[in-house]
Amino acid sequence: MDRIFPTGFPLPTAFYLTVYMITLVIHVLFMNYVLAGSAFVAVSSLFRPKAIGPQLPGTINGVLRDWLPFALGMTITAGVAPLLFVQILYKKSYYTANLLLFHRWMSILPVLILGFYLLYLIKRIRFNQWSLGRRRLVVIGAFLCFGFTAYSWTENHLLSLESTTTWTDLYAREQMHYFHPVLIPRLLLWALGSVPTMLLGVAWQLWFYQRRIGPIQVRPLQISWLALVGIILSLICGGIYYGLVDDATRQQFTQPLTSTYLLLALVGLGLQFGGWALQAASTKLQQRWLILASIGLLITLLCMTVVRESARLVRIDITSLYEQHAQLYKTGGFFLFLAFFLLMVLVVAWIIFLIRRNLRVLAHHQP
Amino acid sequence: MELPYYPINDFGPVMKGLVIGGLGIFHVFLAQFAIGGGMLMCYFQWLAAERRHALARQFVSSYFQYLVLFSFVLGALTGVAMWFTTIQLSPRTIGLMVDQFHWIWATEWTFFVVEVVSGYAFYRYSAQLDDRSRMRLLQFYTVAAWGSLFWINGILSWQLTPGTWSIEQPQLWGGFFNASFWPSLLFRTVSSMATAALVACVVINTMPNASRDQRKELINKTANFMIPMVLMPLLGAWYLAVFPDDSRSWVLGGSPAMSLFMGITIGASLLIGCYALIGLFFQKLYINGATATLLCALAFGATAGAEFVREGVRKPYTIRNTLLSNSITPQEVAHLRQIGSVTNDPYPLRGAEQLPTEQLRLGARVYRFQCSICHTPSGVNGLTHLTGSWNGEQKRLMIAQLQMTKPFMPPFAGNAEELEALVQYLEWLSADRPPQWPTRHDPQILQQINEWLIEAGTATAVDKAAGRGPAE
Numbered sequence A: 001m002d003r004i005f006p007t008g009f010p011l012p013t014a015f016y017l018t019v020y021m022i023t024l025v026i027h028v029l030f031m032n033y034v035l036a037g038s039a040f041v042a043v044s045s046l047f048r049p050k051a052i053g054p055q056l057p058g059t060i061n062g063v064l065r066d067w068l069p070f071a072l073g074m075t076i077t078a079g080v081a082p083l084l085f086v087q088i089l090y091k092k093s094y095y096t097a098n099l100l101l102f103h104r105w106m107s108i109l110p111v112l113i114l115g116f117y118l119l120y121l122i123k124r125i126r127f128n129q130w131s132l133g134r135r136r137l138v139v140i141g142a143f144l145c146f147g148f149t150a151y152s153w154t155e156n157h158l159l160s161l162e163s164t165t166t167w168t169d170l171y172a173r174e175q176m177h178y179f180h181p182v183l184i185p186r187l188l189l190w191a192l193g194s195v196p197t198m199l200l201g202v203a204w205q206l207w208f209y210q211r212r213i214g215p216i217q218v219r220p221l222q223i224s225w226l227a228l229v230g231i232i233l234s235l236i237c238g239g240i241y242y243g244l245v246d247d248a249t250r251q252q253f254t255q256p257l258t259s260t261y262l263l264l265a266l267v268g269l270g271l272q273f274g275g276w277a278l279q280a281a282s283t284k285l286q287q288r289w290l291i292l293a294s295i296g297l298l299i300t301l302l303c304m305t306v307v308r309e310s311a312r313l314v315r316i317d318i319t320s321l322y323e324q325h326a327q328l329y330k331t332g333g334f335f336l337f338l339a340f341f342l343l344m345v346l347v348v349a350w351i352i353f354l355i356r357r358n359l360r361v362l363a364h365h366q367p
Numbered sequence B: 001m002e003l004p005y006y007p008i009n010d011f012g013p014v015m016k017g018l019v020i021g022g023l024g025i026f027h028v029f030l031a032q033f034a035i036g037g038g039m040l041m042c043y044f045q046w047l048a049a050e051r052r053h054a055l056a057r058q059f060v061s062s063y064f065q066y067l068v069l070f071s072f073v074l075g076a077l078t079g080v081a082m083w084f085t086t087i088q089l090s091p092r093t094i095g096l097m098v099d100q101f102h103w104i105w106a107t108e109w110t111f112f113v114v115e116v117v118s119g120y121a122f123y124r125y126s127a128q129l130d131d132r133s134r135m136r137l138l139q140f141y142t143v144a145a146w147g148s149l150f151w152i153n154g155i156l157s158w159q160l161t162p163g164t165w166s167i168e169q170p171q172l173w174g175g176f177f178n179a180s181f182w183p184s185l186l187f188r189t190v191s192s193m194a195t196a197a198l199v200a201c202v203v204i205n206t207m208p209n210a211s212r213d214q215r216k217e218l219i220n221k222t223a224n225f226m227i228p229m230v231l232m233p234l235l236g237a238w239y240l241a242v243f244p245d246d247s248r249s250w251v252l253g254g255s256p257a258m259s260l261f262m263g264i265t266i267g268a269s270l271l272i273g274c275y276a277l278i279g280l281f282f283q284k285l286y287i288n289g290a291t292a293t294l295l296c297a298l299a300f301g302a303t304a305g306a307e308f309v310r311e312g313v314r315k316p317y318t319i320r321n322t323l324l325s326n327s328i329t330p331q332e333v334a335h336l337r338q339i340g341s342v343t344n345d346p347y348p349l350r351g352a353e354q355l356p357t358e359q360l361r362l363g364a365r366v367y368r369f370q371c372s373i374c375h376t377p378s379g380v381n382g383l384t385h386l387t388g389s390w391n392g393e394q395k396r397l398m399i400a401q402l403q404m405t406k407p408f409m410p411p412f413a414g415n416a417e418e419l420e421a422l423v424q425y426l427e428w429l430s431a432d433r434p435p436q437w438p439t440r441h442d443p444q445i446l447q448q449i450n451e452w453l454i455e456a457g458t459a460t461a462v463d464k465a466a467g468r469g470p471a472e
């Protein structure tokens, strides 16, 4: 690929790729919150038992414990959309990986249900009366559920890039899992990359808290530091990953298609870094630095999604799928979707407005 | 398009459809609970706002806790799991459905988002909201929940009755608003309302500070939601009337299993309906938690039966006239009879070393590709049991004319060697897998099989009865 995405692809393919990537980014935003958030609570529980004691509003753990169940609901819901488009784009390879990892997908269902109920448990008042050991078990258990899910998606993705020979081999050996040398570094990259996203989400929630209710109970400097460390570690992990991928993929990273986006992703990372560094100098959470970091985050995520996709194209010959995409492009319903998508945005905005208005009225009545 | 081969998993003695059907039933039941639940909550919120019932508000809060706890978590996840299980059953079917209806699915997804956001907002903030805002949230929730039924119903009903859609002329809306769209949508709406009302009776019995009289009043109010059940016989008849003729004949006695499931659904619904109408509506009786739970279990049974019927009546297709149950298109059958159905299948046989000859291995692969979606070797719907009393010649004839043997089976889609290999495989299984087995290549027998295959043709029994050949 020597042309920059989305040029260089026929319109239908470019179109489905774009829709897929946008919906995947939405999924990733929520997924990062759940993955890094549950990890944060689990790790805190080991070092600071207070973190899983009575819920403290205005702290990172407080916000996370309050909002993780909803974030998980959104992760799952947001996952459905890229699930739809990945099937459109790469039918056979995606289905084959799914079929080969059958046991995995059947076990993800109970695992995610378990994770969900564990998150609800953490929110309950009675949770605080449990012994420390039991509470630790719950929060670590929840994290393991989501870690397992992330592992499975990464495994599925890597398997979907394989050749028919690998597939038939795996099938004949009745192997229930697929191991690839880059699997762990890739998973680690996802996990570390989740940290800055999650912290930014939490920082925004704390910023609203600070504005509406009162001073937050965590030093903004601490959040900044954590985010900066997260960014640096993801960068290092990214470098290691780059060194581990096969030559063809590494070569792809230097092609204009990918290198442009890789560079832009680094720029986004720089913006995030700058936003957090400037925030570190302030004693309160500052809207403008959070906005700066948010812009950086969106650029990084969008561009890294293009990079991720271009690496897939090293393995899957997308030109052989152009004809299929063109055929699908003719099926109706896109404008119906667009109309309802806009309506959805309006309704969600309205709901947020409705609740804020009610809360404001309530705050007014009880000084 | 070239026929795609996928790895086929083996579930031992359990039929694949059973594993997946079980999950489907669970999901549908939860979805009905969510859809009807939204409507019921609107109704009780209205009662609360109008001050028509002292406990209506409290009831809405308790009920919503259950709705979120069960329906959000389990409903959403079983929904996602449905994707994965349908992929397991037939990637080709789901692939074709996604091809045709991806924008409808994407539209349904926007409804999911509204459902989750409005539902969670209500769950989290309803105590701090005024009546009007509460009502608004519940309305969003209800419209979103029912809307998702509306969209998915078009896709699922299209599988049985594709309307004016065909693979050559894929008219989206002609397929979506197909003959069974409306009866199916209305039927499901009514059963959703009934399901939600039954769950409500359980919830009311768990409300801590309600007196018995207050509970009774609440229960009698929920009974209003079961009144539409009187329409069920009518809607059911309408639904049946638009079934393709052959599908209708399966449930009306043509297939004992399907008729049985149909009977379960009708029986359970009748019991619930009569109880609701006579007991709750006319006599204003009280029902305790145990009875309410029992009625819920009956509703679950009715749902289970209905889902089995719905999945079953599509046979021998997964998408009527377009894709056969074993993921072969009607057009491909003739071609596969020429070249063999598994000649190009790259997936090796699992445990191949346990089969003594190459012919048996071929037979096992033919079984895997063409029959394993509906049969097991010796478990549920096991082929060795079904063919146990037949000699070799009978087996060859019955399989060569598979679509005549049972009209809900697809035509045999392989060549004579493959059919003979399949017969040998079945005989070897019946003989308890001996370590040695002769290879049979009798030209006369192959000749005979070929004649039978030609006689049977490549069209399904359904098409034959309608005087159609296989689609060209």
Ligand code: HEM
Pocket (backbone or CB within 6 Å): A024, A027, A031, A034, A035, A072, A075, A076, A077, A078, A079, A080, A081, A082, A083, A084, A086, A146, A147, A149, A150, A151, A153, A154, A155, A156, A157, A158, A160, A186, A190, A308, B080
């Ligand atoms: C807490 C739960 C979840 C976690 C932690 C998670 C994590 C992930 C990760 C790490 C990836 C990237 C894989 C890679 O590129 O190596 C991914 C991709 C994806 N996820 Fe999720 N996920 C979760 C739930 C879901 C659910 C429930 C769905 C479906 C409804 C979903 C749909 C997808 C899709 C379609 C992709 C893209 C796969 C591809 O392109 O090959 N995810 N997820």
